[in-house]
Amino acid sequence: xxxxxxxxxxxxxxxxxxxxxxxxxxxxxxxxxxxxxxxxxxxxxxxxxxxxxxxxxxxxxxxxxxxxxxxxxxxxxxxxxxxxxxxxxxxxxxxxxxxxxxxxxxxxxxxxxxx
Amino acid sequence: xxxxxxxxxxxxxxxxxxxxxxxxxxxxxxxxxxxxxxxxxxxxxxxxxxxxxxxxxxxxxxxxxxxxxxxxxxxxxxxxxxxxxxxxxxxxxxxxxxxxxxxxxxxxxx
Numbered sequence: 001x002x003x004x005x006x007x008x009x010x011x012x013x014x015x016x017x018x019x020x021x022x023x024x025x026x027x028x029x030x031x032x033x034x035x036x037x038x039x040x041x042x043x044x045x046x047x048x049x050x051x052x053x054x055x056x057x058x059x060x061x062x063x064x065x066x067x068x069x070x071x072x073x074x075x076x077x078x079x080x081x082x083x084x085x086x087x088x089x090x091x092x093x094x095x096x097x098x099x100x101x102x103x104x105x106x107x108x109x110x111x112x113x114x115x
Numbered sequence: 116x117x118x119x120x121x122x123x124x125x126x127x128x129x130x131x132x133x134x135x136x137x138x139x140x141x142x143x144x145x146x147x148x149x150x151x152x153x154x155x156x157x158x159x160x161x162x163x164x165x166x167x168x169x170x171x172x173x174x175x176x177x178x179x180x181x182x183x184x185x186x187x188x189x190x191x192x193x194x195x196x197x198x199x200x201x202x203x204x205x206x207x208x209x210x211x212x213x214x215x216x217x218x219x220x221x222x223x224x225x
Contacts, residue, residue: 009155034213043119043205043216044158051212090157094212101146101165101209102173107157 002027002095006106013081014114021076021109023091032094033074034103035065037087044090050074061085081113117142119217121206127223134193136220138206146209147189149173149181151202152219158205164189196224 003026013019025031032051036044048059050067058064065076076089091106122137140147146165150158150173160173164183178200182190189208193200201224207214 032212036216041124041219041221043218044207044214046213046215049213102160102163103148103214105150105158107155 002093002104004091004093004104004106006091006109008109010110010112012112012114015083016080019078019081019111021089021111023074023076023106024072025074025093026072027093027095029095033067034092035076036090036092038090039087083113083115086111086113117210117215119206119208119215121217121220123220124218125221127225128196129225130197132196134196136191136204138189138217139187140208141187142208143186144208144210148207148214149191150205152205153202161191198224200224
């Protein structure tokens with residue numbers, strides 16, 4: 001069965017420090033992986049995706065993520081955190097062997113960037 | 116830019132009422148989705164639709180139904196609202212790979 005795990009409910013980081021939000025997945029076939037961000041009382045905004053190719057993908061607002069097939073991970077990173085990055089982050093996966101477009105989301109990680 | 120709109124941002128309904136949540140997208144996308152979001156549970160798929168009049172159950176369809184009469188519009192129906200359906204409801208449409216989400220409807224059932 002497809003699944004996504006975000007092991008940390010919350011991540012705290014000081015402004016200016018690098019940040020990492022973790023995601024691991026389980027899917028049969030080649031995974032399509034995504035990160036979304038949600039600001040308070042808003043819908044989800046797409047940040048970045050991995051479909052194929054280079055394992056390091058770059059996205060919006062200076063975020064990047066590294067696809068690691070052997071560890072089945074897709075961690076979100078940013079070299080220097082901003083207070084405005086504080087939000088709820090979701091990892092999602094779509095398995096390419098599925099006949100329908102169902103996406104599985106993690107439970108979310110709340111990122112707090114402290115000034 | 117893709118735009119996904121939802122009919123209400125906040126809604127308060129009474130137990131037993133029939134509730135309609137509407138979602139409209141402007142990008143001619145074939146696939147549309149309804150999720151509910153609850154703290155600690157992430158997003159859970161209620162229903163999705165891959166074409167007009169076509170629908171498929173998600174992981175938690177009980178107590179819900181959907182309607183897709185036009186390509187741009189996907190409606191979620193709570194036939195008889197209950198307090199355990201108090202939640203944030205998110206609609207999404209699917210581009211080539213990524214989903215585009217509406218702003219959400221926070222539904223409270225009292």
